[in-house]
Amino acid sequence: MEEARLIAEADYLLIVAAAGLSIHDELPNNPYHYSADFRRHYPTLARYGYRTCFDAMGLALDESVPPGVKLAFTARHFLNMRFEFPPTPGYEMLRQIAQTFAPDNVFCWTSNVDGCFERSGFDPKKVYTTQGEMNKFQCANPACLNVWDVVSKLRAVDAASTDGVLSDLSLAPACPKCGTSWPNTKPNLRGGDWFIHTPYEETSARMMAWLDNCVARAAKVAIIEVGVGGNTPIVTRIPACAFASAVHSNGGRVSYLRINPDPPECGGQNPVDGVRFHRWRMGWRALETLAPAVAKLRTEHKVAHTLAPSTEPPWDSAQAEHASELLHSQEALLWKKSYHDILESLRTPRSSK
Numbered sequence: 001m002e003e004a005r006l007i008a009e010a011d012y013l014l015i016v017a018a019a020g021l022s023i024h025d026e027l028p029n030n031p032y033h034y035s036a037d038f039r040r041h042y043p044t045l046a047r048y049g050y051r052t053c054f055d056a057m058g059l060a061l062d063e064s065v066p067p068g069v070k071l072a073f074t075a076r077h078f079l080n081m082r083f084e085f086p087p088t089p090g091y092e093m094l095r096q097i098a099q100t101f102a103p104d105n106v107f108c109w110t111s112n113v114d115g116c117f118e119r120s121g122f123d124p125k126k127v128y129t130t131q132g133e134m135n136k137f138q139c140a141n142p143a144c145l146n147v148w149d150v151v152s153k154l155r156a157v158d159a160a161s162t163d164g165v166l167s168d169l170s171l172a173p174a175c176p177k178c179g180t181s182w183p184n185t186k187p188n189l190r191g192g193d194w195f196i197h198t199p200y201e202e203t204s205a206r207m208m209a210w211l212d213n214c215v216a217r218a219a220k221v222a223i224i225e226v227g228v229g230g231n232t233p234i235v236t237r238i239p240a241c242a243f244a245s246a247v248h249s250n251g252g253r254v255s256y257l258r259i260n261p262d263p264p265e266c267g268g269q270n271p272v273d274g275v276r277f278h279r280w281r282m283g284w285r286a287l288e289t290l291a292p293a294v295a296k297l298r299t300e301h302k303v304a305h306t307l308a309p310s311t312e313p314p315w316d317s318a319q320a321e322h323a324s325e326l327l328h329s330q331e332a333l334l335w336k337k338s339y340h341d342i343l344e345s346l347r348t349p350r351s352s353k
Contacts (some may be wrong), residue, residue: 001293003278006255008297010222012214013101016118016240017110020227020260021090021284029085031077041080045073052079056286057191060183071182072161075154078187080132081114082151090226090284091120093291097224098122100298109209109240111232113189128348129200129208130235135189138196139175145349146177147188147196190235193348201347204252208343211243215336218251225258226284233269235346239339244271246335259286272335 007013021028031038035051037175042050048065050056054078059070106115108127113134117127137150153173160168171181188196195203214221223244228237237258244254248271255276261283271277280286 003255003257003280003291004293004297006263006276006291007097007222007224007257007294008100008292008301010101010253011220012105012222012256013098013107014221014223014240014243015094015098015106015108015110016223016225016228016236017108017112018111018226018228018232018236018278020229021110022088022112022114022116023227023283024085024088025283025285027086029080030177032117042073042077042164044069056194060186062256066165067168067169067172067183068161069164071157071169071248072164074187075157075161075166076164078134079151082172083115085114087114087120088118088284090287091116091122093284093287094224094226095121096291097294100132100295104111107207108206109236111228111236118306118343125203125206128203130190131232132187132189132195132200134187134189136199137175137185138188139178139180140184140186140194141175141178141180144175144178144180145196145198147199148176190346190348194346197347204343204347208340211339214252215243215246215332219247221247221252221255223254223256224290225256226287228258228260229262234342237265237269239342241269241271242335242338242342244275246332246339248272248274249329249332249335257290290322299314 007204019032023033028034028037028040031041032053035269038050038052039046045056045059045065047186048062050059056073059065059073069329103126106126108122110117110127111131113129113131115135115292118124135149135151137153139146150173153171157166157173159169160166160171166172173185175185176183188199213219221244223240224241225237241256244256247254255273256271256278258277259279259281259282260279264279264281
């Protein structure tokens with residue numbers, strides 16, 4: 001299998017993932033796409049005409065739904081997604097591949113907010129969650145902009161809810177810093193420029209330095225993209241393709257495997273010619289054959305990086321700032337600027353200055 005061989009020959013591994021990786025094909029845990037699953041988990045909200053969690057994204061603005069129903073749904077749904085719905089086996093299959101690389105040579109880039117990479121054993125310091133996480137709330141007070149872990153409050157709301165309704169609204173999440181009350185506190189999930197990116201700044205900077213390291217060193221990089229659909233390519237796939245193009249343009253060797261059951265994308269969502277690009281029109285189950293094949297090849301051929309410390313010195317942010325000096329082509333500089341611009345645009349809310 002050529003795709004497995006190319007991944008096995010790489011020094012660095014970037015995993016790019018979105019919602020398709022988290023969709024179970026056996027458990028009734030997909031309330032975003034299947035109305036039967038939604039009714040199973042959220043029967044009270046279904047009685048108000050909602051059919052899926054996609055429909056419920058505008059719930060906060062629906063005055064026909066009582067506050068107690070909104071709060072009970074939010075608590076139960078976030079606890080389901082972040083803790084109780086198990087990760088698909090696809091995450092463990094990706095971890096099987098990642099474990100054959102040196103720990104510092106792997107990074108995950110995901111729009112998923114369900115914590116499945118962390119729950120599957122990936123180092124959270126090497127997982128950039130571009131859209132936020134379902135275990136945090138943020139304050140809408142512009143003088144505060146606090147973000148905090150809301151899990152204990154969600155559990156309290158859920159425990160006090162009866163038949164999908166919270167009667168004691170004093171349990172609603174309030175900002176622990178300034179006291180702003182719900183509904184002026186909201187989930188720390190990207191839905192506009194009001195999203196507070198602060199909790200993810202450090203990981204974002206760490207990943208950017210990691211990407212720049214690969215480009216500057218003209219590294220051998222494997223990229224595995226799984227389940228990225230049409231909703232969020234600008235925060236994952238498109239900048240990942242720009243990164244792949246930058247590495248290739250600087251003389252590196254890049255393989256890019258896209259696993260997605262949807263029809264092929266337009267050229268603007270693919271890396272440049274020269275990147276070894278393959279597309280499997282399949283779901284995450286494709287990893288069932290890929291993961292053991294890669295692990296076997298890296299073991300059989302005793303690839304130098306299997307679980308061994310990197311032989312290269314660590315790459316820090318200060319070095320990354322000067323990485324452009326190591327680039328050999330204007331094209332590489334332009335591709336690097338492309339993924340930098342996108343990553344920096346995600347750092348919201350933006351200053352008005």
